[in-house]
Amino acid sequence: MTIDITLTVNGTARTVRVEPRRLLADVLRHDFALSGVHVGCAHGACGCCTVHVDGTPRLACLTFAVQCDGKAIHTVESLGGVDATHPLQQAFSIEHGLQCGYCTPGFLMTLAPFVDAMVAERRVPEDAEIREAMSGNICRCTGYHGIVAAVRRAVTEQIETGSAQP
Amino acid sequence: MRPSSFRYHKAESVDHALELLARFGEDGRPLAGGQSLVPMMNLRLAAPEHLVDIGGLPLTDIAFTDTAMRVGALVRHRQYLAEPRVAHHFPALHEAVTWIGHPTIRENGTTGGSLSHADPTAELALAAMLYDAVMIVRNTAGERRIAAADFFEDAYVTALQPGEMLVAAEFPLPPVGAAGAFVEFAERRGDFAIAAIGVSITVADGRIATAAIACSGAEPRPIRAPEIEMMLSGRPLTDPQSRAAGRRLAAAIDPVGTFLTTADYRKALIGELTARAIDTACARAASR
Structure with a gap:
C-alpha cells in the first residue's frame, strides 16, 4: 500500500x-x-x-x-540557513552549546518556540525552566550547561535589542 | 527500529472510525498522538495490520458541566495545564500532568491514547483512579460507561473490546475546596515512573473529612488504598500522621522487583511518597 x-x-x-x-x-x-x-x-x-x-x-x-x-x-534548515544565523544558533555557537552536533537540530527545534515565547513575554527564564523545556532532548557531549547558557543568551539579547523573531 | 507494514485509514468522523474499528476487530488500532503506540511499533512490540487515524476528529475539548469535567479522547496533555479549572477542581490531576513525559510529548500525546495504552505507572491512569473517573467507550452498537477501577485490568490491558474506542473520560467534580497532591519518583524527570502517589482530600473544621489515595508502582495497574483513606478521615491537617499511613500502605502491598528496583525498595519508596503526598495535600489545604 x-x-x-x-x-x-x-x-x-x-x-x-x-x-x-x-x-x-x-x-x-x-x-x-x-x-x-x-x-x-x-x-x-x-x-x-x-x-x-x-x-x-x-x-x-x-x-x-x-x-x-x-x-x-x-x-532545522528553516531556522537560520547554512550560515546558522538564527539568534539561538548564534548563541549555541558562542556558549559552546554543541560539540559533535548530532543532537543540536533537535535542541534548536525544541527550544526555538520556547525562546520566542520568553522574548514575547520579555522575561528571562530561570535555569530550572530552561532545563524543563529541554528535558526531552539528550546531549552526550556538552553536559547541558552550555545549552542552558545559550538559551539564556538568546532570550536576553533579543529582549535587549527588541528584536523578537517572528 | 522501523515498524512493520500496515494499512492506513483516515477516519472522517467518529462513526467512520467506529465502523473501521468494527471491521478490523483485533487487527485494528486507533492512531492519535502516537506517543505510546508508535515507539512500540518501531520496536516491533506492536504490529497492528490496520491503523485508523483519528487525529482529525473533534474530540479535542475539556468541557465542564455542574457535576463533571468531560475530557475528549484527543485532548493533548498540555491542555490540562492551560485550563485553569483543571488546577482549581483537580489539583492532583494538574500536578500529575506536569510529570507526563517531556514538553514535546505533552504537546502531542492524548488522553485517550494514554488511558487506552494503560501503562502501569501512567500519570493519567492514576489520576483517573484517584478521582473516580468514568471511561466513555463507544462502538458501532452504542456507548458504555466504565468506572476507572474496572477499566484498568492489568499492565497494558483494559476493558476495551475489539471494535471499541475510548471517546472521553468523565471526572466527577469533587466538593468545592478539595485539596490534592501528586508525587512521583523516576530515575530521571520525564522517565517512566517507578512509583507515584496521588492524594485528594476534603476538609472540615481543620480536619480531613474524606481522603482518596491512588498508587502506581505497587501492582501492574494503579490501585486505590481504601484502608489508608479510612485511617486519614478525621485527622487534623496539622498532624495527619502521614508516616504511619505510608508505613501501613507499604506493608499492605506486594510489588514485584525489576531490573531497576527490588520489591523492598519499591515498598519503601511507596511508603515515603505516600507520606510526602499526604503532607503536601494537608499543607495546601491548611494554607487556604
Whole structure:
C-alpha cells in the first residue's frame, strides 16, 4: 500500500508517494534531502528528530508521514540557513552549546518556540525552566550547561535589542 | 527500529472510525498522538495490520458541566495545564500532568491514547483512579460507561473490546475546596515512573473529612488504598500522621522487583511518597 501525500516543507509544497509505515523523519531525510533531521533512538527518547508540524514541536520518529498530509513541516534548515544565523544558533555557537552536533537540530527545534515565547513575554527564564523545556532532548557531549547558557543568551539579547523573531 | 507494514485509514468522523474499528476487530488500532503506540511499533512490540487515524476528529475539548469535567479522547496533555479549572477542581490531576513525559510529548500525546495504552505507572491512569473517573467507550452498537477501577485490568490491558474506542473520560467534580497532591519518583524527570502517589482530600473544621489515595508502582495497574483513606478521615491537617499511613500502605502491598528496583525498595519508596503526598495535600489545604 502506498499513499500520495502533500507536505509543505519549509515553505514549499510537494506531493510524495509513501508507504504508511514510513516515519516522517525518514521521509524528510530521504525524499526531501533534509539531512538536518537526525534520527537518534527512533523511539521517542532522545529528541534528536524534533521538527515542527503546523508550528508545534513533534518527534518525527513517532510520526508517520501519512499523518501529516496537508500539514506544514519545518525542519532545522528553516531556522537560520547554512550560515546558522538564527539568534539561538548564534548563541549555541558562542556558549559552546554543541560539540559533535548530532543532537543540536533537535535542541534548536525544541527550544526555538520556547525562546520566542520568553522574548514575547520579555522575561528571562530561570535555569530550572530552561532545563524543563529541554528535558526531552539528550546531549552526550556538552553536559547541558552550555545549552542552558545559550538559551539564556538568546532570550536576553533579543529582549535587549527588541528584536523578537517572528 | 522501523515498524512493520500496515494499512492506513483516515477516519472522517467518529462513526467512520467506529465502523473501521468494527471491521478490523483485533487487527485494528486507533492512531492519535502516537506517543505510546508508535515507539512500540518501531520496536516491533506492536504490529497492528490496520491503523485508523483519528487525529482529525473533534474530540479535542475539556468541557465542564455542574457535576463533571468531560475530557475528549484527543485532548493533548498540555491542555490540562492551560485550563485553569483543571488546577482549581483537580489539583492532583494538574500536578500529575506536569510529570507526563517531556514538553514535546505533552504537546502531542492524548488522553485517550494514554488511558487506552494503560501503562502501569501512567500519570493519567492514576489520576483517573484517584478521582473516580468514568471511561466513555463507544462502538458501532452504542456507548458504555466504565468506572476507572474496572477499566484498568492489568499492565497494558483494559476493558476495551475489539471494535471499541475510548471517546472521553468523565471526572466527577469533587466538593468545592478539595485539596490534592501528586508525587512521583523516576530515575530521571520525564522517565517512566517507578512509583507515584496521588492524594485528594476534603476538609472540615481543620480536619480531613474524606481522603482518596491512588498508587502506581505497587501492582501492574494503579490501585486505590481504601484502608489508608479510612485511617486519614478525621485527622487534623496539622498532624495527619502521614508516616504511619505510608508505613501501613507499604506493608499492605506486594510489588514485584525489576531490573531497576527490588520489591523492598519499591515498598519503601511507596511508603515515603505516600507520606510526602499526604503532607503536601494537608499543607495546601491548611494554607487556604
